[in-house]
Amino acid sequence: MDNNQIKNIIAKRVAKEFQNGFVVNLGIGLPxxxxxxxxxxxxxxxxxxxxxxxxxxxxEAGKEIKDLVNAGAxxxxxxxxxxxxxSATSFAIIRGGHVDVTVLGALQxxxxxxxxxxxxxxxxxxxxxxxxxxVVGAKKVIVAMTHTAKxxxxxxxxxxxxxxxxxxxxxIITEMGVIEVVNRRLILREINPxxxxxxVQALTDAELIICEDLKAMEV
Amino acid sequence: MTKIKTLEEVLTHIQDDMSxxxxxxxxxxxxxxxxxxxxxxxxxNLTIIGNDSGFENSGIGKLxxxxxxxxxxxxxxxxxxxxxxxxxxxxxxxxxxxxxxLAERIRSAGAGLGGFLTPTGIGTLVEExxxxxxxxxxxxxxxxxxxxxxxxxxxxxxxxxxNIYYDKAARNFNPLMAMAAELVIVEAExxxxxxxxxxxxxxxxxxxxxxxxxxxK
Numbered sequence: 001m002d003n004n005q006i007k008n009i010i011a012k013r014v015a016k017e018f019q020n021g022f023v024v025n026l027g028i029g030l031p032x033x034x035x036x037x038x039x040x041x042x043x044x045x046x047x048x049x050x051x052x053x054x055x056x057x058x059x060e061a062g063k064e065i066k067d068l069v070n071a072g073a074x075x076x077x078x079x080x081x082x083x084x085x086x087s088a089t090s091f092a093i094i095r096g097g098h099v100d101v102t103v104l105g106a107l108q109x110x111x112x113x114x115x116x117x118x119x120x121x122x123x124x125x126x127x128x129x130x131x132x133x134x135v136v137g138a139k140k141v142i143v144a145m146t147h148t149a150k151x152x153x154x155x156x157x158x159x160x161x162x163x164x165x166x167x168x169x170x171x172i173i174t175e176m177g178v179i180e181v182v183n184r185r186l187i188l189r190e191i192n193p194x195x196x197x198x199x200v201q202a203l204t205d206a207e208l209i210i211c212e213d214l215k216a217m218e219v
Numbered sequence: 220m221t222k223i224k225t226l227e228e229v230l231t232h233i234q235d236d237m238s239x240x241x242x243x244x245x246x247x248x249x250x251x252x253x254x255x256x257x258x259x260x261x262x263x264n265l266t267i268i269g270n271d272s273g274f275e276n277s278g279i280g281k282l283x284x285x286x287x288x289x290x291x292x293x294x295x296x297x298x299x300x301x302x303x304x305x306x307x308x309x310x311x312x313x314x315x316x317x318x319x320x321l322a323e324r325i326r327s328a329g330a331g332l333g334g335f336l337t338p339t340g341i342g343t344l345v346e347e348x349x350x351x352x353x354x355x356x357x358x359x360x361x362x363x364x365x366x367x368x369x370x371x372x373x374x375x376x377x378x379x380x381x382n383i384y385y386d387k388a389a390r391n392f393n394p395l396m397a398m399a400a401e402l403v404i405v406e407a408e409x410x411x412x413x414x415x416x417x418x419x420x421x422x423x424x425x426x427x428x429x430x431x432x433x434x435x436k
Binding site: 050052067071073085086091095125128136167 | 338340
């Protein structure tokens with residue numbers, strides 16, 4: 001699998017978590033791809049933390065609209081029913097539990113549901129942006145990421161990078177499977193049929209508990 | 220008395236060592252014309268408060284590239300490598316604040332509040348040095364208000380009374396900063412007569428605004 005295939009497998013699987021009417025915030029990068037896989041019969045309302053709900057797909061080249069960009073400054077479109085607001089309202093939506101699902105990438109995540117995705121001391125300090133508020137405030141937190149980073153494990157017993165939030169992650173979706181965080185344990189619910197259980201565990205630092213009802217991940 | 224001033228008049232109000240809030244989100248809703256004026260004037264040792272540090276040649280990034288900033292209070296610096304460089308070299312102090320906390324701290328200052336309790340940052344580096352308060356069975360951080368000497372805003376349409384309408388995603392931090400500074404200056408894309416903005420569509424009431432300057436591209 002090349003990197004592009006991996007990302008799309010993950011994005012496609014994340015989209016299945018959405019239900020009709022959900023308010024969803026998608027992080028920059030891989031999570032943005034999830035929007036491409038939302039089934040037509042499921043209507044989700046995308047929230048953009050720079051100040052609106054009802055975000056549509058990226059704007060086509062030449063059709064950009066002034067002052068209409070996503071939180072990564074990419075020109076986007078709106079869907080009918082969109083609404084704009086200021087940053088305090090935007091984060092009242094986020095912190096106040098009005099976002100059903102937030103999808104973010106991660107540098108590390110651990111079996112307690114801790115998430116690290118905002119800095120690597122000494123080398124990369126982009127800042128947390130809205131991530132700390134999103135992870136604390138959203139009803140469901142989905143980490144969508146490649147299972148490893150250049151061979152290094154990312155699903156750990158204990159994160160060693162500075163945390164974005166403590167014990168807030170609910171679901172981890174990678175190209176190898178779907179892992180739920182339950183009571184500080186990681187339950188493997190689905191596995192990509194291209195991998196064996198041993199292969200998945202070998203690339204996971206934390207212990208995976210195999211769900212009795214383990215399913216094949218649709219890829 | 221008119222609130223409309225020239226850029227030259229605006230710049231006489233901004234001195235070295237001041238704290239300045241600047242509206243915008245990665246350059247959308249950012250008063251670039253005033254920022255260019257600050258760069259030309261060369262005011263130094265500024266404390267800048269804004270959502271992000273923009274890009275190297277746009278938004279707040281221009282102040283950083285020109286080394287006019289002593290301290291930056293912001294939520295995100297990842298789009299401007301020069302910010303990280305100056306931070307790592309110890310040339311500029313950077314205080315990273317979660318975006319929602321930054322917005323609410325500014326709103327609190329403008330709303331006369333002594334602070335607020337947020338669950339954001341619990342169990343992270345953000346909680347260092349802050350008071351933790353438990354309400355019910357949930358822990359919160361006490362976050363304090365954040366105000367500035369000057370706020371620089373960008374309005375899409377501004378009437379001569381200072382009432383502001385922002386288009387689309389240009390609103391972001393602007394209405395919050397309008398309430399949280401001693402001197403509030405708005406850069407207007409378009410200045411209109413009083414009454415030309417429907418009062419129902421005013422997003423920042425003109426009573427918050429001291430000075431209006433027409434953007435010149």
